[in-house]
Amino acid sequence: MGIVDDIMHSDHDIDHETQLNLNPLLDLISALIPVLLASVSYVSIAVLNAKVPVLGEAQVAIEKNVKDNKEKQVGLYVEVNGENFILMNLKQGENILTTSRVPASADSKIDKVKFVSELVRIKSENPNVFRARINPTEKVVYDNVVTIIDLMKLAPKGNEFTITDKDTGKAFVTSIMFDDVTFGNIMGEDE
Amino acid sequence: MSIVKKMLKDAQKTKDSHLNLNSLLDMLTLLVVFLMKSMNSTVIAAPPEDIRLPSSYVGEEPKEALMIQVSPTYITINNKKLVLLKDGKFLMEDIAKNDLYLVPAIEKELLAEAEKSKDIEKKSQELFKFKGTAFIQIDKSIEYSTIKRILYTSSVAGYGDMKLATVGSGE
Numbered sequence: 001m002g003i004v005d006d007i008m009h010s011d012h013d014i015d016h017e018t019q020l021n022l023n024p025l026l027d028l029i030s031a032l033i034p035v036l037l038a039s040v041s042y043v044s045i046a047v048l049n050a051k052v053p054v055l056g057e058a059q060v061a062i063e064k065n066v067k068d069n070k071e072k073q074v075g076l077y078v079e080v081n082g083e084n085f086i087l088m089n090l091k092q093g094e095n096i097l098t099t100s101r102v103p104a105s106a107d108s109k110i111d112k113v114k115f116v117s118e119l120v121r122i123k124s125e126n127p128n129v130f131r132a133r134i135n136p137t138e139k140v141v142y143d144n145v146v147t148i149i150d151l152m153k154l155a156p157k158g159n160e161f162t163i164t165d166k167d168t169g170k171a172f173v174t175s176i177m178f179d180d181v182t183f184g185n186i187m188g189e190d191e
Numbered sequence: 192m193s194i195v196k197k198m199l200k201d202a203q204k205t206k207d208s209h210l211n212l213n214s215l216l217d218m219l220t221l222l223v224v225f226l227m228k229s230m231n232s233t234v235i236a237a238p239p240e241d242i243r244l245p246s247s248y249v250g251e252e253p254k255e256a257l258m259i260q261v262s263p264t265y266i267t268i269n270n271k272k273l274v275l276l277k278d279g280k281f282l283m284e285d286i287a288k289n290d291l292y293l294v295p296a297i298e299k300e301l302l303a304e305a306e307k308s309k310d311i312e313k314k315s316q317e318l319f320k321f322k323g324t325a326f327i328q329i330d331k332s333i334e335y336s337t338i339k340r341i342l343y344t345s346s347v348a349g350y351g352d353m354k355l356a357t358v359g360s361g362e
Contacts, residue, residue, distance in 0.1 A: 022212050029219040036226035045237065046250025046359035047326065052342045054323060054351035138336035142329045143245040145338070146357055150247040183353075186342050 048149050050134075051182045075131035076122065076178050080148060082139025084110045090122055090129070098122055110144055116151055120159050123177045127161040130176070133184030152178040238328045238356065245331040247357035256326040256354060257304055261341060263330055268300045279333045281340060292343040301348035324352040 074097070079087045084104035090097045100118045105111040123129070132152055136145050155161070155175045164171050238244055241262045260267045263279040273296045274285050287293040308321040325345055329338060342353070 022216055026212060026216060026219070029216070029223055032223055033219065033226070036223065040226055040229050043237070043244075044359040045244070045253055046247060046357050047253045047354040048247055048250055048357055050353045050355055052346045052351045052353055054346050054349055136335045138334060138339065140335045141331065142333045142335070142338055143331035145335060146245040146247055146331070146355060149355070150249055150357070153249045183339075183342055186339060186346055 081137045132178035135185040246360045256324040259327040261329040323350045325350045328356040
């Protein structure tokens, strides 16, 4: 009787320790990880938005409208040459409101610090201006074109501008500078 | 006798003991989720080895669009090799004779792609809209003289919304 009791007791103990068999799940995950590791690219790709004036019927109408309003519109025109000299003109129509020159740095690269400080200065004086046209000369390498567009879009940390919405009159704060970038010398204009 | 039984019982318990895999499984599950999350955008955007993208701090996540790739030796549209370049520059034979900025091979392909998209736009009853968006991957060493010809040709074909691919190094 004592033996039966003991056996029953021991079976009861073993039943209590039953577990889910996780091995198939572990097998599946172990197979999935190498597949995912092989297909993941470790470089994070981002995109910068930039526009090119388009030739077309719809565009002709838009361009006409833009031309009519051109006198009222203010935009920043950024020119850069193969020696990394940057010339910035804030224009309203054909009138130049502000001019800024950023020579290349001592190592003949774009002087990013001076360029950004000039951008911040112009933006602080004209917070409602977001339009910019970039006109690189033919010798400028793509890396520098992207650097300029990149620096124009967002102000460094700690720089914010108060914008007033024309329709609602509400003021809001943003660190976006010249986000609406167009390649200016594609269709022969701004040369 | 009862000592032997106790030992046997202990031995049986030891035989049935398992490794606790729960924490390992938790870790692996997290890893799988992380890897799947990092896969979503890079699959459409990963450039080929011979295109070194410039880096940028600002940038949005890439979305699917017509893909133009420009390496120092070739240009592809949607992975179709169309034009060969020499040291990142066009050969004169690839440029239109009456327009120094137009590249006919690229124009033809872009017009065909635009036509396809506009056709889909009509059939989808304007649920899909052709916006002339191109996702463009250009090697960072290419000069603007080449880029200008590509942008001009894209513009002529109706593609004016350029998404310039960069390697994100932002905060």
